[in-house]
Amino acid sequence: MKFGIVVFPGSNCDTDAYHAVVDGLGEPAVYLWHKSHDLEEVDVVVLPGGFAYGDYLRAGAIARFSPIMQEVAEHAQRGGPVLAICNGFQVACEAGLLPGALARNVGLQFISDTVRVRVETTETIFTAAYGRGQVLAIPIAHGEGRYYADAETLDRLDGEGQVVFRYHGDNPNGSARDIAGIVNAGGNVLGLMPHPERACDARVGSVDGLALFSSLLSRVAAT
């Protein structure tokens, strides 16, 4: 199964994602430059963390108009999996691939820490290999990670099982309903602020993110 990792100017977790896929999961990955219009027949698109376009204007606001985002949107519309991590989550919200927005952390500080994240559903292609209610240790690194959506949207996300991850214990950034990650209505686009790709190697402290990638491998490769 082939992963395509989009590289925007200012992406800085693209190599972490590559390492997770190639060395952690053992599957092939390619980098996709943001100016390209070619997804190179990848099965899964990763929108990685970082500061695309320096977060100018708003995080993700300019990156969403990168040429390749047109192809990423079409891939998502066809039901193709998109894994949008941190800045990628911000880009996906700005692009309308996911509802809501990521606002400034409630405490105003940029937070770089390992947090506890609870798996809320295993009924997604991203979480099939986890246990429901399983608590993971996953790093976060963001200044604008406070998930916001209106009450109606939040109710819909809750009701449809689209809240995939919640912060467990402390809510580090003030996200609505402790939301750390959501999927779209189709279940094929996941956005999350924590960095599972940085928790795929015991040498850096946690392997709790690896099952997200192995979930994709078992669920996507099977289709």
Add this chain to the structure above:
Amino acid sequence: MTRFRVSVEIRPRDGILDPQGRAVADALRTLGFAAVHDVHVGRFVVLEADAASPDAASADVERMCQRLLANPVVEDYRITAVVPQVASA
């Protein structure tokens, strides 16, 4: 066509937590400005664009706000000034 200088004010939507505004309000009160109740911190965008009329310039910038300059999920915007500049050749 005339060149217009258009000013746009973008700020967190009312009712949405604005931690930056709150921190500034706290700082102002600490400085002794006890009368301060509420502060909101946003962005101010000034751009120059060619258009046939002030209304056309305003309508153009309105579309720019909807597509890029503001995020309607969390922000409100207001065009605060449309000022003609020197006529282009």
